[in-house]
Amino acid sequence: MRPTVFVTRPIIQGPLDRLAAVAEVQVHEGDELLGPDELRARVAGIDALFCHLTDRIDDALLEAAGPQLRIVANYAVGYNNIDLEACRRRGVAATNTPGVLTESTADIAFALLLATARRLVEGDRMVRAGQFDGWGPQMLLGHEIAGKTLGIIGCGRIGQAMARRARGFGMSLLYTQRRPLDGDLGRELGLSYVDLDTLLAQSDFISLHCPLTPETHHLLGRAQLARLKPEAILINTARGPVVDEKVLVEFLQGKRLAGAGFDVYEEEPRLAPGLAELDNVVLLPHIGSATFETRRRMGEMVVDNILAALQGLRPPNAL
Structure with a gap:
């Protein structure tokens, strides 16, 4: 009998x-996103799950899938939606798609930097509204x-790609991470290489490229945002x-920060109250990897992981 693979959203x-x-x-x-109850119903009896960052993969879902589930294959680099310990306990492989979206995400990060610094979205709105006279x-x-200073928080593949783009603009480059x-x-x-406080105080632009972990949750809170220059611009394409x-909105409203460009949100897709009303922000709908080339490569990588698991092999991108 052929194994069954469930794909939670079309690709x-x-x-x-x-x-x-x-x-x-x-x-x-x-x-549309499947709710937890719907998702648990759909995975019953499957051998492999092709899931997305918007799907919560927890112990209850793994229990609903049953003992024959071999792999949870995430169509994303991040995997904070997956309970890895629950997967380990049940002998279910968990995988992601590392490296595949480096260039497309760095493109979006630098596009946000340019758009926010030069107020491109505001200008576009002005022209479309007939207000340009x-x-x-x-x-x-x-x-x-x-010639400005860019601070990169998290200098893995995407952070390094961001640095390469910034060098073309003659920017000075600071970075911080654990090592x-x-x-x-x-x-x-x-x-x-500098510590976080130094980076925040000296940078004209800050770009986030770190993973979401318990240590990086609210890495930039009130105390950290207060260290930024009033003319600084914050870019987030990480998590x-x-x-x-909420604190960021307060700083932007009070002109204690010049602007921000975001592709990801704390309670995505909901925004913190007041964020959407600000003119000094550029807000994108999580499209960092949204190119035909990248999404196709991501899909092929997920398929490689699933095929390996179905053959009893260790998937190439096992977490």
Whole structure:
């Protein structure tokens, strides 16, 4: 009997064809998020779960799936939606898609930096609303990027890709994380390792690229945001809860921070009250990896992980 794979939301065409050749593939048609009860009902009896960051994979879901479940394959680099300990206890492999969305996410992060600094979205709204009636010497004054200091919090693959883009603008580069990079790599990228407080105080732009862990939850809270320059701009394409969003709104409203560009949110898709009404922010709907090329590669990587598990092999991206 062919194994069964359940896919919680439709994905770009192509990657699932290889799965369909060896397994019965069931896809939840429709892009709406399945609730916990619905998801538990749909996974009963499956052999593999092709899930997304929006799906909570906990002990109750694993129990509902049954003992034949071999793998939970996340269509994402992050995996804070998966209870890894529960998977280990039940002998269920858990996987992600590392490295595949590095360039597309760094593109979005730098696009947010540019758009926020130069007030591009405000300008677009002005023109579309018919409010542009000619050039003015003080219209939509923004901040230059060339020669400024960028602080990168979390300098893994995406943080390093962000650094490469910033070098093209002649930016000075600071970074912080638990351990410094290899010296040669740091020198190659023009990065200087500092502690978090120093980075916050000295940076004109701050870009978040750290994972969400208990240690990084609200990494930027009131005390940390207070260290930023009033003209600083904060970019977050990592995970929403790394920033205390309510406090951020307070700082933006009070002009204690020049602006912010976000692709992720603390209680996604809900926004902290007041955030959407601010003109000095650019808000994207979590599209860091949303290119045809990246999403296709992500799908192929998930399929590779599932096929390995179905053959009794260790998946290439086991967590």
